[in-house]
Amino acid sequence: MNFLDEWSAFWRLFYTNGGYKRVFSEGLKNTLTIAILGLVIGILIGTLIAAIKVMPKYKTLPKILNGVCNVYVGFFRGTPIVVQLLLAYYVLFPLMGVSIGSLRTCILIFGLNSAAYVSEIMRAGIQSVDSGQMEAGRALGLGFTPTMMKIVVPQAIKNILPTLGNEFIALIKDTSVVSFVAAVDLYKVFTEIGNANYEYLAPYLMMALIYIVLIMMVTLLFKLLEKRLHRDDRA
Amino acid sequence: MSNQNEMNKELTEELIVIKGLSKSFPIGKKKTLNVLNSIDAVIHRGEKIAVIGPSGSGKSTFLRCLNCMEDPTGGSIIFNGEDLADPKVDINKHREHIGMVFQQFNLFNNKTVLQNIMLAPIYLKTKKAGGLFAKRAVKKQIREEAKEKAMQLLRRIGLEDKANAYPSTLSGGQKQRIAIIRALAMEPEVMLFDEPTSALDPEMVGEVLDLIRQLANEGMTMVIVTHEMGFAREVADRVLFMDGGIIAEDAPPHELFSNPKLPRTQEFLSKVL
Numbered sequence: 001m002n003f004l005d006e007w008s009a010f011w012r013l014f015y016t017n018g019g020y021k022r023v024f025s026e027g028l029k030n031t032l033t034i035a036i037l038g039l040v041i042g043i044l045i046g047t048l049i050a051a052i053k054v055m056p057k058y059k060t061l062p063k064i065l066n067g068v069c070n071v072y073v074g075f076f077r078g079t080p081i082v083v084q085l086l087l088a089y090y091v092l093f094p095l096m097g098v099s100i101g102s103l104r105t106c107i108l109i110f111g112l113n114s115a116a117y118v119s120e121i122m123r124a125g126i127q128s129v130d131s132g133q134m135e136a137g138r139a140l141g142l143g144f145t146p147t148m149m150k151i152v153v154p155q156a157i158k159n160i161l162p163t164l165g166n167e168f169i170a171l172i173k174d175t176s177v178v179s180f181v182a183a184v185d186l187y188k189v190f191t192e193i194g195n196a197n198y199e200y201l202a203p204y205l206m207m208a209l210i211y212i213v214l215i216m217m218v219t220l221l222f223k224l225l226e227k228r229l230h231r232d233d234r235a
Numbered sequence: 236m237s238n239q240n241e242m243n244k245e246l247t248e249e250l251i252v253i254k255g256l257s258k259s260f261p262i263g264k265k266k267t268l269n270v271l272n273s274i275d276a277v278i279h280r281g282e283k284i285a286v287i288g289p290s291g292s293g294k295s296t297f298l299r300c301l302n303c304m305e306d307p308t309g310g311s312i313i314f315n316g317e318d319l320a321d322p323k324v325d326i327n328k329h330r331e332h333i334g335m336v337f338q339q340f341n342l343f344n345n346k347t348v349l350q351n352i353m354l355a356p357i358y359l360k361t362k363k364a365g366g367l368f369a370k371r372a373v374k375k376q377i378r379e380e381a382k383e384k385a386m387q388l389l390r391r392i393g394l395e396d397k398a399n400a401y402p403s404t405l406s407g408g409q410k411q412r413i414a415i416i417r418a419l420a421m422e423p424e425v426m427l428f429d430e431p432t433s434a435l436d437p438e439m440v441g442e443v444l445d446l447i448r449q450l451a452n453e454g455m456t457m458v459i460v461t462h463e464m465g466f467a468r469e470v471a472d473r474v475l476f477m478d479g480g481i482i483a484e485d486a487p488p489h490e491l492f493s494n495p496k497l498p499r500t501q502e503f504l505s506k507v508l
């Protein structure tokens with residue numbers, strides 16, 4: 001009974017009083033914005049890092065770039081994302097005199113963080129593509145970069161799509177820490193709903209439900225994408 | 236090429252001059268494996284050269300050094316007035332003129348047959364016309380010309396109906412013939428073949444050799460590593476027998492096959508013929 005009372009109190013706040021509007025217009029929107037743009041930035045920078053890592057290493061420049069990438073990946077994988085957010089928002093950006101707001105800070109840090117993980121995923125993907133593909137491109141006179149972009153990376157992405165899907169899901173869930181730097185996500189909105197009468201059970205259950213549905217949808221999306229990309233495999 | 240004099244004259248123009256070509260691979264710490272030991276050779280324009288020899292003798296490495304798929308560790312390879320073994324030379328520019336065909340075909344799996352053939356010509360011509368900044372009309376023209384050329388080549392091998400198929404749907408013989416015309420689409424000055432029929436089912440060897448024979452008859456310069464001794468004897472102007480990282484014997488096919496000079500050539504031929 002107690003729970004039902006609590007639930008109806010929550011429902012009043014959530015539905016009748018229009019609290020859900022904020023859940024969607026701010027919470028869900030920011031959560032998705034951070035996760036999606038984070039993944040996009042992550043894939044772009046991560047692919048670049050992966051390409052540098054698989055470059056032939058007898059010249060100086062690739063060696064230096066490789067070292068830089070190692071430090072980068074080491075830092076972003078070696079520290080919690082909350083620490084990175086706090087450092088950027090409260091220390092680094094103020095010191096540098098830039099203020100890009102908390103949402104953009106989150107997008108940037110999630111992107112940079114994701115790039116470190118995607119680079120490892122992508123490197124494995126690139127290495128899973130038969131080396132003959134790169135050789136054939138190079139033998140035709142194409143450079144390393146165009147062969148990478150047109151031939152190897154598209155095949156690598158196909159191979160790593162399930163793992164990229166996992167990365168996206170992890171990213172969505174990790175966004176629940178962005179309120180540390182004053183950004184408003186699902187967690188923040190539901191906490192505020194709970195704050196209204198100090199009852200948190202129902203709001204947080206609702207929040208969990210939204211996360212689950214969201215992640216089921218993402219899973220489905222990646223399954224469909226995979227099917228589509230694997231069309232040219234079959235006879 | 237019907238005129239014998241004309242043919243002989245043609246074979247005197249030096250296309251690739253190889254001097255002291257060496258290649259070693261690092262194995263473990265501080266140790267190296269010498270695979271090519273100071274090879275000298277000249278490839279004349281229009282010449283067809285077959286490379287034979289026991290497994291591990293360095294045939295593939297030799298071929299792959301010619302377009303720097305393996306970077307030579309010593310010596311020089313003069314092609315069009317530049318030394319390909321010099322790391323400062325823009326190798327991509329030269330590779331456009333050196334076609335290569337692999338044992339494993341290596342068609343681009345994510346591209347259709349037509350895209351496989353058009354990709355490099357379109358990319359490289361567009362790049363020369365200014366890349367992203369090339370005029371729309373120019374890009375369009377490059378694409379149309381490349382497509383026309385590709386379809387013409389596909390018709391030549393009777394596979395125009397496969398233009399939009401993906402490589403995974405093709406037979407080995409079809410893949411290799413497409414790999415060959417993909418190289419031809421660049422209008423190379425010389426073609427390198429590394430055991431082009433070794434990965435094929437026996438019934439498909441013929442169709443691939445037929446195509447290579449056609450190219451030979453049209454006067455294409457080619458270096459072909461092969462175990463098809465009959466084909467080498469029939470098509471080659473010269474046969475190189477490699478053993479232990481050197482060209483042990485270099486002679487016209489009738490001489491090398493009927494009358495090998497070195498005992499190790501005799502021994503090898505007795506095993507494969």
Ligand SMILES: Nc1ncnc2c1ncn2[C@@H]1O[C@H](COP(=O)(O)OP(=O)(O)O)[C@@H](O)[C@H]1O
Nearest residue numbers: 260268270288289290291292293294295296297
């Ligand atoms: N990338 C490489 N790294 C180390 N050793 C290699 C490499 N490629 C070839 N080799 C070695 O070089 C020798 C010659 O190889 P290869 O040129 O492929 O011979 P062939 O084509 O005549 O069979 C072999 O002993 C082989 O193991």
Ligand SMILES: [Mg+2]
Nearest residue numbers: 294295296430
């Ligand atoms: Mg070989």
